[in-house]
Amino acid sequence: xxxxxxxxxxxxxxxxxxxxxxxxxxxxxxxxxxxxxxxxxxxxxxxxxxxxxxxxxxxxxxxxxxxxxxxxxxxxxxxxxxxxxxxxxxxxxxxxxxxxxxxxxxxxxxxxxxxxxxxxxxxxxxxxxxxxxxxxxxxxxxxxxxxxxxxxxxxxxxxxxxxxxxxxxxxxxxxxxxxxxxxxxxxxxxxxxxxxxxxxxxxxxxxxxxxxxxxxxxxxxxxxxxxxxxxxxxxxxxxxxxxxxxxxxxxxxxxxxxxxxxxxxxxxxxxxxxxxxxxxxxxxxxxxxxxxxxxxxxxxxxxxxxxxxxxxxxxxxxxxxxxxxxxxxxxxxxxxxxxxxxxxxxxxxxxxxxxxx
Amino acid sequence: xxxxxxxxxxxxxxxxxxxxxxxxxxxxxxxxxxxxxxxxxxxxxxxxxxxxxxxxxxxxxxxxxxxxxxxxxxxxxxxxxxxxxxxxxxxxxxxxxxxxxxxxxxxxxxxxxxxxxxxxxxxxxxxxxxxxxxxxxxxxxxxxxxxxxxxxxxxxxxxxxxxxxxxxxxxxxxxxxxxxxxxxxxxxx
Amino acid sequence: xxxxxxxxxxxxxxxxxxxxxxxxxxxxxxxxxxxxxxxxxxxxxxxxxxxxxxxxxxxxxxxxxxxxxxxxxxxxxxxxxxxxxxxxxxxxxxxxxxxxxxxxxxxxxxxxxxxxxxxxxxxxxxxxxxxxxxxxxxxxxxxxxxxxxxxxxxxxxxxxxx
Numbered sequence: 001x002x003x004x005x006x007x008x009x010x011x012x013x014x015x016x017x018x019x020x021x022x023x024x025x026x027x028x029x030x031x032x033x034x035x036x037x038x039x040x041x042x043x044x045x046x047x048x049x050x051x052x053x054x055x056x057x058x059x060x061x062x063x064x065x066x067x068x069x070x071x072x073x074x075x076x077x078x079x080x081x082x083x084x085x086x087x088x089x090x091x092x093x094x095x096x097x098x099x100x101x102x103x104x105x106x107x108x109x110x111x112x113x114x115x116x117x118x119x120x121x122x123x124x125x126x127x128x129x130x131x132x133x134x135x136x137x138x139x140x141x142x143x144x145x146x147x148x149x150x151x152x153x154x155x156x157x158x159x160x161x162x163x164x165x166x167x168x169x170x171x172x173x174x175x176x177x178x179x180x181x182x183x184x185x186x187x188x189x190x191x192x193x194x195x196x197x198x199x200x201x202x203x204x205x206x207x208x209x210x211x212x213x214x215x216x217x218x219x220x221x222x223x224x225x226x227x228x229x230x231x232x233x234x235x236x237x238x239x240x241x242x243x244x245x246x247x248x249x250x251x252x253x254x255x256x257x258x259x260x261x262x263x264x265x266x267x268x269x270x271x272x273x274x275x276x277x278x279x280x281x282x283x284x285x286x287x288x289x290x291x292x293x294x295x296x297x298x299x300x301x302x303x304x305x306x307x308x309x310x311x312x313x314x315x316x317x318x319x320x321x322x323x324x325x326x327x328x329x330x331x332x333x334x335x336x337x338x339x340x341x342x343x344x345x346x347x348x349x350x351x352x353x354x355x356x357x
Numbered sequence: 358x359x360x361x362x363x364x365x366x367x368x369x370x371x372x373x374x375x376x377x378x379x380x381x382x383x384x385x386x387x388x389x390x391x392x393x394x395x396x397x398x399x400x401x402x403x404x405x406x407x408x409x410x411x412x413x414x415x416x417x418x419x420x421x422x423x424x425x426x427x428x429x430x431x432x433x434x435x436x437x438x439x440x441x442x443x444x445x446x447x448x449x450x451x452x453x454x455x456x457x458x459x460x461x462x463x464x465x466x467x468x469x470x471x472x473x474x475x476x477x478x479x480x481x482x483x484x485x486x487x488x489x490x491x492x493x494x495x496x497x498x499x500x501x502x503x504x505x506x507x508x509x510x511x512x513x514x515x516x517x518x519x520x521x522x523x524x525x526x527x528x529x530x531x532x533x534x535x536x537x538x539x540x541x542x543x544x545x546x
Numbered sequence: 547x548x549x550x551x552x553x554x555x556x557x558x559x560x561x562x563x564x565x566x567x568x569x570x571x572x573x574x575x576x577x578x579x580x581x582x583x584x585x586x587x588x589x590x591x592x593x594x595x596x597x598x599x600x601x602x603x604x605x606x607x608x609x610x611x612x613x614x615x616x617x618x619x620x621x622x623x624x625x626x627x628x629x630x631x632x633x634x635x636x637x638x639x640x641x642x643x644x645x646x647x648x649x650x651x652x653x654x655x656x657x658x659x660x661x662x663x664x665x666x667x668x669x670x671x672x673x674x675x676x677x678x679x680x681x682x683x684x685x686x687x688x689x690x691x692x693x694x695x696x697x698x699x700x701x702x703x704x705x706x707x708x
Contacts (some may be wrong), residue, residue, distance in 0.1 A: 046387070048382070050387055086575075118598055121602050128609040128614070129609065135621070139621060147621070154618070158610075323375040324375060
């Protein structure tokens with residue numbers, strides 16, 4: 001584990017803890033946000049037959065650095081009639097909520113922020129802070145658009161939490177664990193041991209699980225997409241009607257905090273989907289480290305596979321963004337309550353029956 | 358029930374169709390260009406900023422009269438008898454010093470109506486279209502080739518000439534018509 | 547005093563201070579957000595007690611559910627565009643009597659209970675034990691609670707229909 005490594009290095013419990021808890025932020029969230037913002041702009045540009053940012057650096061690779069420099073320099077504007085304390089706390093709370101989720105994400109077998117037993121449930125609980133922060137931002141801005149966006153966002157996150165939790169529950173019922181590290185370890189071997197292909201179950205049950213798990217995968221992907229307010233579920237920040245939702249009034253670094261937490265959330269939900277259904281950090285084809293007998297290489301390879309899966313799902317999120325138009329509120333609710341939740345319940349029942357039998 | 362599953366299936370399936378289309382577009386070469394680095398070839402008869410070739414201008418004021426928004430202002434001074442103003446490229450003799458030829462591009466509507474009346478074809482449209490300015494005053498273009506001193510000189514030359522002529526005339530008139538002036542003065546008293 | 551003690555006092559301070567502000571602040575939205583920190587502090591204390599499942603359920607149910615509903619209620623029932631949402635205090639004397647009574651009971655039970663003093667051990671997973679208890683020993687209570695919630699839900703729905 002990476003904790004032991006830092007413990008040996010610093011010879012102090014506290015420092016090792018601190019470094020381990022800060023690692024996801026500095027080696028992951030910040031570089032990922034830098035990468036993902038540019039990636040999103042490039043993907044969207046090329047999907048619309050454009051080129052996207054091309055000026056800063058080769059093909060604009062330094063564009064986000066320039067953007068961040070701009071955001072740092074910007075004036076921090078607080079509207080006169082806004083509620084100042086809440087207005088200042090809200091971005092911190094939202095970011096803390098999304099950073100909290102990273103504590104339990106297993107990046108590789110040696111690198112997990114905190115190996116808590118209730119990992120996946122903890123991540124779901126952490127999203128509550130995001131909702132509270134979003135409501136706080138929307139209300140304290142004292143702006144109609146912000147408030148409407150925050151309300152929509154909170155309502156959407158809460159209602160789509162139900163199908164997410166149902167699918168997570170079905171996975172828990174098969175594996176019997178809520179620990180994400182154990183869950184990933186169970187899907188070891190090759191890709192047919194991944195949960196989307198029925199998990200490490202053998203025999204006839206596996207063949208019944210395969211279609212159910214694929215449906216479950218689609219459900220959780222859709223509902224997590226809605227939880228991070230991405231298109232086609234972006235009515236909370238619908239540009240054409242609400243300016244930009246709950247962060248309309250924010251500028252400068254506070255806006256950057258929202259932006260950062262949005263991208264962190266995008267990766268967090270992709271990571272959950274990857275960890276639950278696509279084997280987490282497990283390689284689909286075996287490890288080079290095993291092949292050459294270099295054992296320290298395996299965790300690094302696992303980190304690579306995990307980020308690759310996560311970034312792939314982030315890419316699919318962007319892909320969907322430029323494919324689908326925004327849903328109406330009634331369509332949003334119809335999708336959740338009429339399709340995702342009943343199907344997830346039926347799947348849960350079938351899986352429950354099979355696991356009991 | 359059947360419709361429910363059909364709905365769910367078509368909802369999912371059509372998303373994949375859409376995703377296929379957008380994925381194809383990911384590899385379509387960009388249709389946009391990197392504008393300041395690359396530029397599109399403008400059509401031959403595009404209408405952009407005007408240019409006046411002052412060597413050919415005879416100061417006939419026809420363009421200013423044709424202009425629907427009055428963005429062209431021309432002032433001319435007659436050339437003196439001894440001065441050689443040169444010829445235009447199509448052989449016309451110039452007779453006027455053009456001391457002012459301003460075009461206000463803030464007003465110009467790029468209608469090209471000034472181009473056709475020009476007898477020497479000295480005012481025409483160019484392909485320059487990037488000439489934004491921070492102040493509106495900078496959009497008034499001065500096309501006159503004479504320096505300000507020269508303009509003043511031409512004006513004063515002509516004024517002097519006029520004055521001389523007037524003085525001459527006055528002198529010529531003064532001799533025979535001395536009394537009528539007195540006559541005119543007398544009724545007032 | 548090791549680091550866990552410091553963390554405990556931190557969480558305790560957060561809980562008590564924010565709970566105090568929940569009661570005293572006049573702005574309803576502020577008190578709702580102080581409640582968020584109270585729940586957070588309580589969850590932290592649960593974690594320190596080794597009750598990870600309860601801590602996380604505390605977060606899911608109270609922060610993710612009840613608090614958000616509360617905020618929705620506050621924001622939807624009042625003039626939503628107005629930051630100045632205030633509450634007053636009424637019937638101070640009966641409230642003081644009630645609080646004094648309750649505080650007395652809590653103090654008495656605190657002082658009269660023989661607290662178990664277990665050596666600190668690495669907390670083990672509690673989820674499975676809780677699940678087994680809920681399904682086996684307390685199955686009837688569990689089901690009754692479920693029915694109670696269902697009744698509340700149906701009642702709310704029928705009231706909303708009128």
